[in-house]
Every structure is written in structure tokens, then in C-alpha cells.
Amino acid sequence: MWKLHKSQLSQALNGLSDRAKEAKEFLVQLRNMVQQIQENSVEFEACLVAQCDALIDALNRRKAQLLARVNKEHEHKLKVVRDQIAHCTMKLRQTTGLMEYCLEVIKENDPSGFLQISDALIRRVHLTEDQWGKGTLTPRMTTDFDLTLDNTPLLQSIHQLDFVQMKVPSPVPATPMLQLEECCTRNNSATLSWKQPPLSAVQAEGYILELDDGNGGQFREVYVGKETMCTVDGLHFNSTYSARVKAFNKSGVSQYSKILVLQTSEVESMQHPSHDTASIHSESPAEETESIVAHRRVRRATPSPSRFDDTLLPLVPLSRRLSNRWCRGVVTNSVGIKTLVAVAWFTFEPGSAHPDIIFSNDNLTVTCNSYDDRVVLGNTGFSKGIHYWELSVDRYDNHPDPAFGVARLDVLKDVMLGKDDKAWAMYVDNNRSWFMHNNSHTNRTEGGITKGATIGVLLDLGRRILLFSINDEQQGPVAFENLEGLFFPAVSLNRNVQVTLHTGLPVPDFYAARHPMQS
DSSP: OHHHHHHHHHHHHHHHHHHHHHHHHHHHHHHHHHHHHHHHHHHHHHHHHHHHHHHHHHHHHHHHHHHHHHHHHHHHHHHHHHHHHHHHHHHHHHHHHHHHHHHHHHTOOOHHHHHHHHHHHHHHHHHHHHHHHTTTTSOSSOSSOOOOOOOHHHHHHHHHOOOOOSSOOOOOOOOOEEOGGGOEEETTEEEEEEEOOTTOOSOOOEEEEEEOOSSSOOOEEEEEESOSEEEEOSOOTTOEEEEEEEEEETTEEOOOOOOEEEEOOOOOEEEOOOOSSOEEEOOOHHHHHHHHHHHHTOOOOOOOOEEETTEEEOOOOHHHHTTSOOEEEEEEOTTSEEEEEEEOOOOBOGGGSOTTEEEETTTTEEEESSSSOEEEEBSOOBSSSEEEEEEEEEEEOSOOOOEEEEEOTTOOSSSOTTSSTTEEEEEEOSSEEEEEETTEEEEEEEOOOOTTOEEEEEEETTTTEEEEEETTEEOSSOOBOSOOSOBEEEEEEOTTEEEEEEOSOOOOHHHHTTSOOOO
């Protein structure tokens, strides 16, 4: 019985210990709140002073503008009055002179002389009198200023100036905690898990997970959603990534969590019996089951593209991942060593395609609604490694000449692929094919396509070459050499053609036999 009681007491103590640990964390959170309140108070006071100073500055500026208007009115009134004074003074002098002259004429005793000038003087006196009567003795300007400043609304606004607080705003969520015991890496995938701190009273509406580029670069968002676990695929092998997470709600976002450093697996080589052909091996059933369960616990957003080994790949939704999963191709070299190489699934990209392109089959099948050639690119760019994909011809009417190949992202989208210097392509009709780059046509080769044909595109960036095949047979010589940079799979077609993209394929036999992979 005492053992049972000891066990019960031990369990109770464990629970109490957990509560005590949570209480300590809560006390740390409260102490942090004290510091945060002090900092927020200083910041708020500074903001209030700045707002009031801004109002005072605005009022002073308006005061200066109003005073300038008053001064302008003052100068105008003075000028008008002074001009009228000068005019009246001159007129008064003329009148006084006329009056003095007339008085001198009246004093003369010569009747004949007086009669000679009397009529003219009488007219001159009447005219001068009339001139004084036409508003000359009325002020042209009043002494009052016809400007009234209505400051009542502003005073009322100042008196009503107060803090507006409709309701107490909700605080931002607490900083989430990465759960180290549940975070792990597997091959070139990383699974991260996090949770809200204990006793956190603020509800988080979602989380933002960020990773760097595996080379110490900037962080970028890879997941936004409500889940607390996420698996990120398509990372570099043998690379060190830094991860962090933050929570958000309507009030804002929390601080970032502590940074977690993750190391992805190395790409290994395995010894096997010698074979003559290359094949694709998916993961074992047990591994597949584990992978599916893990991903079903994750609700994925649409993250930015990640890097899969040396290939730029998008992170795809769960529904696509369960059917089109990343695979590892096992390629046999001349000495019987099988080397694991990464192969990628990708689709056509609607965002960068010409508007006339029509997509279907989860962006794996394309056609066009125009009789002119239009270009569509893949959503994956390649800068290193060997990459092979195929396009099957679903419809081929009226002998058009679609083009297949690779292109830069800024290739012209309204002409045949290869017309500019941004694309390297093979265009083909029902009888023959040509290679084309920068509108230069080379290497006419017999053999065309029909409905049901398969065109293969092989890009070997290790050897910097591009070549093509039709129905598993190489079409012509090496099409292009000395290729460098980032290349996107590309197709140009019109409404007479429909093709479907097939990816995640191993290097074809006709190439692997001549260029064995090195371990």
C-alpha cells in the first residue's frame, strides 16, 4: 500500500511541478509586461507631445498666413487713400489758382477787356465745380477691415480634443515556442512544430513560419495558417537552415520565436549490382505511410519557391504531393555504382504565360485559342544538374509546327519559341524538325510528329548542352552548347496543338549509355 501511495504522491508532485514551472514562466511574462508598460508609456508620451506640437506648428503657420493677408489689406487701403489725397491736393491747387485769377479779373475796370474773357471764365468755373461734385469728396476706401476670423469651430475642436478609445484593444499574441522535441529533418525536408506559451491568455489566429535560404541569407515566409506543425520540402541537401515563427491576430503580430537551426541530410551513394538501365525507386511502403500521416497533420498555405538540391522547385499542395511526390532517381554508372540524383515534378506556369494559352489537367496540359504561336513556361527554373522531361502530343491538326525547349523568364510570349535570343528550341512539323535560337534555323532533321508522339527535352547543365528526342530516339545532334544561367522549360504552340507535360523522369537510355553518371 505504501508503494501505491508513494507512486500517487510522485505523480501528484510531477503535476504540481509542471504547474510551478508554468507559474514561473507566467511570472517572467508579468515582469516583462512591467517593462513593456514603462516603454510603451514613454513612447506614448512622446507621440502625444509630437501630435500637440504638430497642431501648434500648424496653427502658427496659419497665423502667419492670416497676418500676411491683413498686412496686404492694410497696404492696399493706405495706397488707395494716399492716391486720393494726392489727387485732391492737386485738384484743390488748380481750383485755388482759378479762384484767385477770377478775383483779379473782377477787380479790372476795363469793361471791354472783361467782356472778352468773362464767358470763358464762367464756363471754366462751372466745369471745375462739376468736377468736384462727381464723388471727388467721397473717400474711396473705408477705414474698417472687411475680414472676420471665425475661430469658434476651432476652439470647440480644441476643447473637445481627447483620447478616443471605443474599446480596449486586444493585445497581440504571445511569442510562440518551437517544440524542439518534435522538430526534425529527413532527407531534404524539415518538419517544424510550435505552440503558444503556457498560460497565454491571448488567442492567436494564425502563424507565420519563415526559413532562410540555407546559406545565411534573408528569411522568407514558407507557411501562413492556423496549424502548429508544417513540413517544408524541396530544401538543399547537406545544408544548414534557420527557422523562426511568429503568431498573429487582428491586433498585430508577435515577436519572433528563438531561431532554430536545422541540418538537412547528405546525398548518399549506394553500392548495387550492375545494371544497364536507369530506374526510379519510390520510398518504401512504411516510409510512404509515415510521410502521408505527417503531411495530413499539416494545413499548407502556398509558400514561395524553395530549392531542391540544385533545382529551383515550388512547394506543392498536399493533394498534389500524395500523387506526385518528389522521387530519387537511381542511375547506374559504368562501374556499377548507383548514385542518387534528385528529380523534380513541375507544371506549366499560368502566371507568366501568354493570355491565349489554355490550361487543364492541373496545369499539365496546354493548348491555345489563337492561330498564332504563343509561349508558356514551366514553373521551375534550372541552373545546375541534368534534367529531362517529355511532352506527349494529345492533338495535332493541320500540320502546325510547335516548338519545345528552354527559355529565360523574360522570353517573348507572342512569337514562336526561338525567335528571340531568350529561347533555345526545336520546332517540328509532321515531316522534319529544325533547331532555332535568335531566329537562326539550323540542323534540319528528317522525322516529324503526329498525334500520340512524345518529344523529350534533356538539359545537361553540367556539360552545358541541350538536346531533343522524338519517340525515345535522339532527334539530330546536340542542339545547343555553352548554356549558362537559369533556364525554364518552354513550349510554343497554336490552337491546332495540345500537349501534356510529363516530369520526374530519369535520364533516358540513349543519353545515359553515352554519358554515365559519376558517383
